[in-house]
Amino acid sequence: MAFAGLTADARIIINRARVECQSHKLTVEDPVTVEYITRYIASLKQRYTQSNGRRPFGISALIVGFDDDGSPRLYQTDPSGTYHSWKANVIGRNAKTVREFLEKNYTEEAIATDKEAIKLAIRALLEVVQSGGKNIELAIIRRNQPLQIFSAKDIESQVAEIEKEKEESEKKKKKSI
Amino acid sequence: MALASLLPPELPVNRPGFFGLAGRCELQAPGPRPAPGPPGLAPPAWGLPAAGDAGIELLHGTTTLAFKFQEGVVVAVDSRATAGSYVASQTVKKVIEINPYLLGTMAGGAADCSFWERLLARQCRIYQLRNKERISVAAASKLLANMVYQYKGLGLHMGTMICGWDKRGPGLYYVDSEGNRLSGTAFSVGSGSVYAYGVLDRGYAPDMPAEEAYDLARRAIYQATYRDAYSGGEVNLYHVRRDGWVRVSTDDVAQLHAHYRGDPQGDGAA
Numbered sequence: 001m002a003f004a005g006l007t008a009d010a011r012i013i014i015n016r017a018r019v020e021c022q023s024h025k026l027t028v029e030d031p032v033t034v035e036y037i038t039r040y041i042a043s044l045k046q047r048y049t050q051s052n053g054r055r056p057f058g059i060s061a062l063i064v065g066f067d068d069d070g071s072p073r074l075y076q077t078d079p080s081g082t083y084h085s086w087k088a089n090v091i092g093r094n095a096k097t098v099r100e101f102l103e104k105n106y107t108e109e110a111i112a113t114d115k116e117a118i119k120l121a122i123r124a125l126l127e128v129v130q131s132g133g134k135n136i137e138l139a140i141i142r143r144n145q146p147l148q149i150f151s152a153k154d155i156e157s158q159v160a161e162i163e164k165e166k167e168e169s170e171k172k173k174k175k176s177i
Numbered sequence: 178m179a180l181a182s183l184l185p186p187e188l189p190v191n192r193p194g195f196f197g198l199a200g201r202c203e204l205q206a207p208g209p210r211p212a213p214g215p216p217g218l219a220p221p222a223w224g225l226p227a228a229g230d231a232g233i234e235l236l237h238g239t240t241t242l243a244f245k246f247q248e249g250v251v252v253a254v255d256s257r258a259t260a261g262s263y264v265a266s267q268t269v270k271k272v273i274e275i276n277p278y279l280l281g282t283m284a285g286g287a288a289d290c291s292f293w294e295r296l297l298a299r300q301c302r303i304y305q306l307r308n309k310e311r312i313s314v315a316a317a318s319k320l321l322a323n324m325v326y327q328y329k330g331l332g333l334h335m336g337t338m339i340c341g342w343d344k345r346g347p348g349l350y351y352v353d354s355e356g357n358r359l360s361g362t363a364f365s366v367g368s369g370s371v372y373a374y375g376v377l378d379r380g381y382a383p384d385m386p387a388e389e390a391y392d393l394a395r396r397a398i399y400q401a402t403y404r405d406a407y408s409g410g411e412v413n414l415y416h417v418r419r420d421g422w423v424r425v426s427t428d429d430v431a432q433l434h435a436h437y438r439g440d441p442q443g444d445g446a447a
Contacts, residue, residue, distance in 0.1 A: 027316065027319055027320070027323065028313070028315070028316040028319065029313070029315040029316060029319060030313065030315075030316065033308075
């Protein structure tokens with residue numbers, strides 16, 4: 001789960017979600033589907049919009065994972081308690097800009113391989129963060145494997161590659177003019 | 178579970194007869210029973226109904242069996258209900274149709290079994306609506322086991338087998354009011370189970386064709402009804418397949434007796 005908003009609120013939600021995942025496994029003898037746990041988190045958030053003396057959770061979350069049948073899932077929730085399934089999404093202060101970028105550049109080719117998909121994600125973020133691997137964190141989740149978090153070095157090298165590609169394409173443009 | 182939690186847990190004080198003045202003093206039920214003495218200092222029997230109580234129809238007198246094989250799950254039950262030595266009914270339906278792909282069997286208290294399995298049916302349907310997929314046999318049996326565990330020690334009397342076919346294949350679980358929940362290839366529950374196991378274990382093979390499986394199940398129940406006084410009536414046979422359960426046959430035990438003796442007409446002519 002990735003989130004944008006109040007960190008303290010996020011920790012509460014994550015804790016509740018972890019407990020629910022185990023409870024589900026105990027009573028149903030099956031791991032949760034991504035949709036189930038998203039629905040749980042969403043209904044938790046909704047309850048807080050309709051109770052006495054409580055304020056809503058101040059986070060939007062992106063929940064990713066694989067279902068039992070192997071299909072990848074991405075869900076987004078927000079403080080109101082709604083949730084939707086997405087192929088690609090962005091949350092946070094500059095979400096709009098990055099979402100526009102993804103809408104233009106999220107194509108079948110761009111996600112054809114691991115490398116290309118990673119580059120797409122970094123390029124999307126580079127639209128709004130100051131250049132440098134120091135401002136980016138990247139994680140990949142692959143089917144039946146634990147979450148892999150990239151080291152700062154790997155990100156730096158990817159960023160460097162992207163910058164080089166940018167320069168080259170600009171050179172080409174200049175030449176053609 | 179919403180409904181179960183609304184029911185007040187059955188405390189012994191709520192049951193008539195707790196203080197020694199059974200509500201039906203005039204109607205002495207037949208069978209061995211301690212003479213009702215004054216409500217003295219003796220501690221009351223905790224939870225369990227008195228044996229031979231004519232008011233409660235108990236089904237410990239029963240034979241039910243179920244086994245998994247390559248073509249699904251075969252479920253066979255007798256249909257006799259007894260209250261003490263009185264045969265209350267020969268036509269009880271001891272297989273409960275939870276939904277088109279899940280069956281539950283009945284042994285122990287008839288009311289306990291049918292009530293809790295109806296509640297289970299409700300819970301399974303809610304699961305299906307919320308999660309857009311059928312509940313697994315493992316989950317359904319676990320819901321039932323957890324429901325009755327809350328009433329452990331309060332007098333529930335139920336031994337049931339939950340049978341179905343889900344994405345993991347044929348599923349069979351034994352669940353009882355003590356809180357046991359076991360997965361297995363073959364189970365038999367009830368007073369006649371010992372006799373049924375004998376026949377079942379002898380003839381069982383996981384790759385049997387369906388007809389052979391039906392014959393085995395029918396024979397096992399028949400043999401149990403032959404020796405166990407508390408089992409009898411008819412043999413009801415069900416088969417749970419990939420696309421749901423079907424009711425295979427209903428055979429009167431007396432006719433089966435004639436059949437196995439080599440006398441299909443049943444008129445003693447052979």
